[in-house]
Amino acid sequence: MRTTHAFTCMSGATLIGPSRTRFRLWAPSCDAVGLEIEGLPPISMDRHAEGWFGAVAPCGAGARYRYRVRPDLAVPDPASRAQPDDVFGPSMVVDPRSYAWAHAGWRGRAWEEAVIYEIHVGAAGGFRGVRDRLAGLAALGITAIELMPLSEFPGGRNWGYDGVLPYAPESAYGTPDELKALIDHAHGLGMMVFLDVVYNHFGPDGNFLASYAAPFFRHDRATPWGVAIDFRLPQVRTYFIENALYWLMEFRFDGLRLDAVHAIVEQDWLVDLAARVRAETEPGRHVHLILENENNDAALLGMGFAAQWNDDGHNALHVLLTGEDEGYYRNFSQDPAADLARVLGQGFAFQGQMFPTLGRPRGTPSAGLPPSAFVLFLQNHDQIGNRAMGERLTALADPHALAAAYALLLLSPQIPLMFMGEEWGSRRPFQFFTSHVPELGRIVRDGRRREFAAFAHFSDPARRETIPDPNDPATFAASALDVAEAGAAACREWLALTRTLLALRFRHVVPRLRGARGLESVPIGPAAVAARWVMGDDAVLAIALNLGDAAVDLPPGFAGPLLFGSPDPHALPPRGVTVRLTEAGHE
Known part of the structure; x- marks a missing residue:
């Protein structure tokens, strides 16, 4: 018998029988709330303590409903499980047990086995399109896909960070059961599935919370996206913690990537979230929580979070590969080789040093x-x-230098992440796209173009007009994956490189990763670094990378058995890499 999964939240619509549903809404700004179900007379909801309203109605899965919070305003459920007609349409009651899991016994994979592939579901053809690509990714050596945010957003084209209904999978991508089928299929292939979630803000269009739950937001703190969410309130804390558990328990995601947690004022909520996840997910499951955190707060990585996106590593590598030094790349332009060496040996490049663009210490x-x-x-x-x-x-870097950096990415002891199409060296752009109403679309377009006025290449207003309009459907079309591109000769070569590097990773690095620690990491030239790690079995992994135009001398310790790259034990050629592994006791 196949097992089904469901998770019960405090808020939202919960089936309690084939034709009976319980509805709960936190609306502390309202004196009265009505429940309006299509095909049924309006129902007055009972008012309970602390701003909660509830009702039980004679309806089942598929029923469409709204909450009447003012005589002139009916809103979707903030805990809606489905929005078949987008964010301004009614919510729909969902039966969480309608999908029968074929791989209900899946328990995930250890974090050390993760090779992550970030993908935008819409640009990959929706839930079914992503599902169709999984077998090829698994055969390549990808062990985890990370889906960009899925919460319902206005329109059908968006990166996902403008979501306004965090519990509803984006209807333009498919149904909730199609999302479950994608995850189930991945598990059958031995792949984990992570979800990018946004708990630091809501999108600019379609969020009605302030109309009936004004305390949800605090006006004494601002974020780049508007007023802050008030995580001091228990109802707010629970709303998002239950959202995390909902994705992990009901959809069987293997982990979550939490977007921009530095914008959450109450950092203790993050600790509470991790504790609840550990306490409430089934024993024996591997569930991984990943942070994006500009604060470089190392303490959180010892409090239930598996890892943090290493922006410092990317930024240093990007400067070395491209020479760019504008915007946040200015923070890494003075000595990018030293920054990269610190990243490889210690994790963060900035661990309390002054961050130029912020004007204060960071990390x-x-x-x-x-x-x-x-x-x-x-x-x-x-x-x-x-x-x-x-x-x-x-399109920006020397191809030989990029290939050398790619080897570092896939063979270093840090957890590698690739962006969709990177496995074959795609040259298609990935641009910022939206599908807002025309007025908001114009505001977003003009604001985005103004942001680039400080960059030398776009100082000319006429040139700024060439920046793609996010709301133009052609911008989304230009960003969609083109699998046929992988058939080009150069792409086939890059795909072979990916396959080779990942095979080496799983044979030589992954089995030794638990217990690994940095040994030394130093710059050996203006664009070159050498790093060594003691692995969990006491073997020594050594990687030297030279992204410069001149050869550099290798330090002692790089004469061990060659795993990949340049065979010269004494010098590293321009735009080259050498990876060596010395077994314990064989130095």
Whole structure:
């Protein structure tokens, strides 16, 4: 018998029988709330303590409903499980047990086995399109896919960070059961599935919370996206913690990547979230929580979070590969080789040093953390898509230097992340796209173009007009994956390189990763570093990378057996890499 899964939340619509549903809404700003179900007379909801309203109605799965919070305003459920008609339409009651899991016994994989592939579901053809690609990714050596945010957003084209209904999978991508089928299929292939979740803000269109739950927000703190969410309130804390558990328990995601947690004022909520996840997910499951945190707070990585996206590593590598020094790359332009050496040996480049663009210290000491506490990448949605034109490194960097950096990415003890198409060296851009109403679309377009006025290449207003309009459907179309591109000769070669590197990783690095620690990591040239790690079995992994135009001498310790790259034990050629592994007792 196949097992089904369901998770009961405090808020939202919960089936309690084939034709009976319980509805609960936190609306402390309302004196009365009505429940309006299509095909039924309006129902007055009972008012309970602390701003809660509830009702039981004679309806089942598929029923569409709204909450009447004012005589002139009916809103979707903030805990809606499905929005078949987008964010301004009614919510729909969902039966969480309608999907029968084929791989209900899946318990996940150890974190050290993670090779992560970030993907935008819409640009990959929806839930079914992603599912169709899984077998090829698994055969390549990818062990985890990370889906960009899925919470319902306005329109059908969006990165996902404008979501306004955190419990509802984006209807433009498919149904909740199609999402479960994607995850189930991945588990059958031995792959984990992570979800990017946004708990620091809501999108600018379609969020009605302030109309009936004004205390949800605090106006004494601002974020880059507007007023802050008030995580001091227990109802708010529970709303998001239950959202995390909902994705992990009901959809069987193997982990969550928490977006921009530095924008959450009450950092203790993060500790509570991790504790609840550990306490309430089934014993024996591998469930991984990953942070994006500009604060470089190493303490959180010892409090239930597996790892943090290592922006410092990316930024140093990007400067070395491209020479760019504008925007946040200015923070890494003075000595990027030293920054990269610190990243490889200690985790963060900034561990309390002054951060030029912020004008204050950034980060905390991280040398005591294992290398696997950091997710390293050359590209991701942010670092590609937040460029004016959305270019990938294949369009910006020397191909030999990029291949050398790619070897570092896939063979270092940090956890590697690739962005969709990177496995074959895609040259297609990934641009910022939306599908807002026309007025908001114009505001977003003009604001984005103004942001780039400080960059030398876009100082000319006429040139700024060439930056793609996010709301233009052609911008989304230009960003969609083109699998046929992988058939080009250069892409086939890059795909073979990916396959080779991942095979080496799983044979030589992954089995030794638990217990690994940094040994030494130093710059050996203006664009070159050499790093060594003592692995969990006391073998020594050594990687030297030279992204410069001149050869550099290798330090002692790089004469061990060659795993990949340049065979010369004394010098490293321009745009070269050497990876060596010395077994314990064989130095």
